[in-house]
Amino acid sequence: AARAFASLPRASRAFERRTMSDSSATTNANYGCEGELCNFGWVEVLTHISPYWWGNLGVAFGLGLSVLGAAWGIWITGSSLVGAAIKAPRIRSKNLVSVIFCEATAIYGVIIAIILMTHISEPEARFSRIQADSWDWNTFFYAGYAVFAAGLGVGLTNLASGISVGIAGSSCALADAQNGDLFVKMLIVEIFASALGIFGIIVGIIMSNDAEFPE
Amino acid sequence: GAPWRLLSFGARAQLCSSFSIPIRCGADMSHGGLTTFNIDHGFVEAMVRGFRSGFLDDNDYTRLQQSETLEDVKMNLKADTDYMGFLDNDNELSPALVRDRAVSKLVEEFEYLQAQASEPLYTFMEYIKYEYMIDNVMHLLKGTLSGRSPEELMAQCHPLGMFKESTMRAIPTFESSPKGYADLYQTVLVDTPVGQYFDLWLQERQEMIANPGEMRSILDEVEVEILRNSILKLYLEDFYHYTQRLGGDTAEIMGHVLKIRADRHSINVTLNSFNTRLNDASTRASERSLLYPGFGYLYPEATQKLASCGDEGSLGEVLSMYTLYRPVWEVHMNQAFGGDSIDDAFYTQEVETLELAFESQMHFAAFYAYLKLKEQEIRNLVWICECVQQRRREYIGKFVHIFSLQSPWRNRSKS
Numbered sequence: 001a002a003r004a005f006a007s008l009p010r011a012s013r014a015f016e017r018r019t020m021s022d023s024s025a026t027t028n029a030n031y032g033c034e035g036e037l038c039n040f041g042w043v044e045v046l047t048h049i050s051p052y053w054w055g056n057l058g059v060a061f062g063l064g065l066s067v068l069g070a071a072w073g074i075w076i077t078g079s080s081l082v083g084a085a086i087k088a089p090r091i092r093s094k095n096l097v098s099v100i101f102c103e104a105t106a107i108y109g110v111i112i113a114i115i116l117m118t119h120i121s122e123p124e125a126r127f128s129r130i131q132a133d134s135w136d137w138n139t140f141f142y143a144g145y146a147v148f149a150a151g152l153g154v155g156l157t158n159l160a161s162g163i164s165v166g167i168a169g170s171s172c173a174l175a176d177a178q179n180g181d182l183f184v185k186m187l188i189v190e191i192f193a194s195a196l197g198i199f200g201i202i203v204g205i206i207m208s209n210d211a212e213f214p215e
Numbered sequence: 216g217a218p219w220r221l222l223s224f225g226a227r228a229q230l231c232s233s234f235s236i237p238i239r240c241g242a243d244m245s246h247g248g249l250t251t252f253n254i255d256h257g258f259v260e261a262m263v264r265g266f267r268s269g270f271l272d273d274n275d276y277t278r279l280q281q282s283e284t285l286e287d288v289k290m291n292l293k294a295d296t297d298y299m300g301f302l303d304n305d306n307e308l309s310p311a312l313v314r315d316r317a318v319s320k321l322v323e324e325f326e327y328l329q330a331q332a333s334e335p336l337y338t339f340m341e342y343i344k345y346e347y348m349i350d351n352v353m354h355l356l357k358g359t360l361s362g363r364s365p366e367e368l369m370a371q372c373h374p375l376g377m378f379k380e381s382t383m384r385a386i387p388t389f390e391s392s393p394k395g396y397a398d399l400y401q402t403v404l405v406d407t408p409v410g411q412y413f414d415l416w417l418q419e420r421q422e423m424i425a426n427p428g429e430m431r432s433i434l435d436e437v438e439v440e441i442l443r444n445s446i447l448k449l450y451l452e453d454f455y456h457y458t459q460r461l462g463g464d465t466a467e468i469m470g471h472v473l474k475i476r477a478d479r480h481s482i483n484v485t486l487n488s489f490n491t492r493l494n495d496a497s498t499r500a501s502e503r504s505l506l507y508p509g510f511g512y513l514y515p516e517a518t519q520k521l522a523s524c525g526d527e528g529s530l531g532e533v534l535s536m537y538t539l540y541r542p543v544w545e546v547h548m549n550q551a552f553g554g555d556s557i558d559d560a561f562y563t564q565e566v567e568t569l570e571l572a573f574e575s576q577m578h579f580a581a582f583y584a585y586l587k588l589k590e591q592e593i594r595n596l597v598w599i600c601e602c603v604q605q606r607r608r609e610y611i612g613k614f615v616h617i618f619s620l621q622s623p624w625r626n627r628s629k630s
Contacts (some may be wrong), residue, residue, distance in 0.1 A: 076253045083261025087268060167249050170257065171576055174264050 014056040051144020055120045055213065058115050058151025062204070065155025066109020066197075069162025073102035077169030088177035095176060095183075098169025101190050105158040105165070105197045105203040112204050116147050119211045136214040144209035157200025164193040228452050244461045246335055252577040254467050255333045263328055263585050267573060269297030269593060279599050280611050285309070288600055310600040316336045317593045322374045325586055335461060339424070339579050341408065342454050343586060347376030349407045349450055352386060353443040359387035360439065378407055388447045396442065413448040416442070419505070441493070441506070444484055451477050457508050464578035468571065472580065475512035475568055478540065479561050485530055486557070496525060512539060539564075555613070566591055568617050588617050 034040040038048040077098045085092045120143075172186040231277050246252055252260075271279075275296050282288045285308040292298040301316050302308065329340045351372040358368040372383070382403055389399040397417055404410040451473060458469035483507045488494050493503055504522040507516065513521070517533050524530045534544040546560035555563075565587065572584035595614040602611040616622055 038442040072250070076250070076257065079253045079257030083258040085267050086262055087265030163250055170253060174261060174576065177261075177265055178268055 023134045039200040047141075050137065051140050052120070054144035054148040055116070055211075057103070058148035059120070060151070061148075062116060062151030063109045063113040063155075065152075066112075066158035066162070067106050068158035069128035069155075070102045070106035070109070071162070072138070072159075073105070073162035073164075073166030074099055076163070076166030077102065077173065080170035083090060084173045084177040090180070091173060091183075095169070095173045097187065098165065098190060101165045101169070101194045102162050104194060105162045108197050108201045111160055112151065112201055114204060116151055116208055117183075119143065119147055119208055121213050121215065123213070123215050128192040130154065137212050139212065143211040143213045146208050149175045150208040150211075153207070154200045154204040158197045161194055161200070164196065165190050168193055244312040246465065246579065247577075248463055253584060256336050256579075256625070259328055259331045259336060260581060262331065263581050265583060266324060266328075267581075267618075270588065270617050271296055271298075271595075273616060273621060275597070276599075276614075276616065279596075282599075282603050285313075285600060285604060288313075288603060301580040307609070308600075310597050313600050314427060314593060314597045318598060319374065321586070321589045321593065324589075325375065328582065335495070337581055339457075339461070339465075340582060342457060343583055344375050345409055345450055345454075348378070348407065349376070349443070349446050351376040351378075351383070351413070352404070352409065353439060353446075355383065355386040356389075356442075357439045358381055382407065409446070409450070412446045412453070415449050416445050419445075437486065444480070444506045448477075448506055451480065451508045455508075458579075461579070464575060465580055468578060469583065470574070472568055472572070472583065473554055475539070475564065477508040478513045479565075480520060481507045481511065481518055482530075482534070482540065482543075482557075485524060486527075489526065494525065499523065499525075512537065559613070559615075562591060562594070563615050565622075566617055567622070570618060573618075591615060592617055625626040 033044055033048065035044060038044050077095075081091070081095050081098070085095075168186065168190045172183065172190065175186060176183040232233050243455070246255065246256060278291045278294070279288060282291055289302050289308060292302070293300065298317070299319070302313070303319050305312060305316070325340070329337060354372060355365070355368050358371075359365075365384055368387065369380075369383055377383070385403045386399065389395045389403075399412040400410060400417060404413050405409075407525070416630060455470065455473045455477070456471065459466045461469075484503065488499075488503060493499060500522045504518065507518040507521065511518075517537065520533045521530065524533065531544050531548065534540045543557060543560040543564060547557040550556055569584040569588050572580035595617075598614050599611060602608060619625075
């Protein structure tokens with residue numbers, strides 16, 4: 001049994017439960033790590049982090065960074081809109097479109113968070129009873145990394161998109177207050193800025209399509 | 216950067232004071248670029264840009280120029296301009312009254328903007344006010360020399376630069392001499408923001424005050440005009456360095472604006488000194504160079520040459536080398552043929568420079584530009600009123616249009 005154990009690749013031994021009989025054995029049996037806390041090198045650290053951590057962190061980044069970008073954009077454009085509407089009240093309704101564009105990036109964040117959460121599923125078997133050779137480690141790790149990267153990608157693109165729409169919206173409100181003809185043309189700038197968020201969510205969805213945590 | 220700006224001003228001040236090593240950490244040093252300017256200043260900036268739409272445009276000026284009497288002017292202003300109703304309570308119209316009411320309206324708008332401002336914009340707007348404080352102090356000092364009453368002088372002070380009434384009453388009581396100014400500073404002005412400039416000026420003239428009899432100088436008594444120019448020079452330098460510390464677009468645009476202002480100051484000092492004792496060949500280089508600001512496009516090479524200029528010819532030679540000021544000088548040379556004066560040329564240049572402040576966003580220069588452009592508009596209005604009142608209609612068009620599509624600098628490429 002020990003030989004079979006030693007023949008498996010290092011990463012696959014990651015989450016084996018250490019039985020009591022091995023407690024006095026060499027530290028090599030600690031989850032297959034060389035260091036006592038599995039920190040003998042970056043490879044050991046990264047491969048001994050649970051893919052559930054990566055997956056849920058991806059959901060958090062996807063939602064959190066998107067909302068951060070949307071909020072940033074809304075206060076950049078909202079403060080200018082409120083100030084400019086004092087002298088030119090006619091711009092109030094039309095320029096709310098800038099705020100709506102910013103809000104859309106937050107909605108992309110919610111969408112990707114929900115999609116990613118449906119990929120993450122708790123396994124039916126108790127984790128401690130996983131048999132090393134019957135668990136689909138490759139899919140497990142792939143799923144973790146894919147969900148993380150999808151979430152992080154969407155979060156960062158929405159952060160950039162939100163700030164960009166905010167700055168463009170602020171200038172749009174000020175320009176519209178001076179000359180109403182400028183509004184529609186400047187709206188096109190904002191449309192291009194919010195397209196950045198759409199790129200992010202498209203790539204995120206495709207990236208996380210094959211990610212399935214094994215049961 | 217951005218994380219720093221996201222803290223509140225109080226939090227930043229606390230963090231700065233908790234550093235033990237002397238790093239340059241100012242809680243109010245900068246105002247953030249594109250991404251963080253709007254936290255503190257988005258609302259106020261949007262308001263000042265809303266006020267920009269209140270400038271009189273070409274149609275308004277055309278209607279005003281067709282007025283026959285001052286009552287017509289009042290009616291034309293009531294017709295859908297920003298000046299609606301500012302003369303409603305007055306029946307005896309005169310250009311001076313129009314100016315007073317317009318200045319009150321402008322000051323009200325400026326104070327309203329400053330009330331909404333947070334640091335560092337508040338300090339920036341305070342700096343703008345210092346210039347008017349200096350003007351008021353000089354006005355009070357000068358008026359006393361010609362024996363006018365303090366009440367009359369205080370009524371003529373600019374409302375943006377008012378001190379407490381007790382301070383203003385005390386200023387005319389001091390004598391016009393270096394010793395008198397030292398006393399004035401120590402007892403009255405030390406509490407005011409402009410006291411620091413008097414302090415600097417007094418330090419420069421320390422020898423004159425201590426040994427007035429032994430000091431050989433062309434100024435036996437310091438004229439109020441020279442005092443005024445010196446204090447203004449110190450103020451401009453301080454303001455310039457403050458805008459440079461603010462950094463970003465404010466430093467760039469305000470730097471350009473203030474450099475042109477400083478150069479205008481230098482040129483005017485030189486031009487006005489030609490028939491006075493300041494032009495005395497033996498001492499003019501050392502005395503006059505004290506009045507030139509230590510920054511600007513003319514600094515340092517041209518100001519050195521200007522200090523030793525004896526007449527308009529040499530002044531013209533120096534200015535012809537600078538593309539910014541050659542056209543201004545040419546206007547001055549052509550004045551004899553019935554053209555504009557050098558002041559008109561400077562006003563036109565100022566309007567052209569200040570309009571640039573509204574071309575970009577997320578900086579403070581728009582506040583300075585708004586105040587100065589509104590002042591130019593008030594000068595325009597008063598000019599029109601005076602021409603109408605005196606029936607000199609041929610000069611009624613001699614003012615500078617603001618934000619006009621017909622401005623010469625907008626049509627250069629087409630001509």
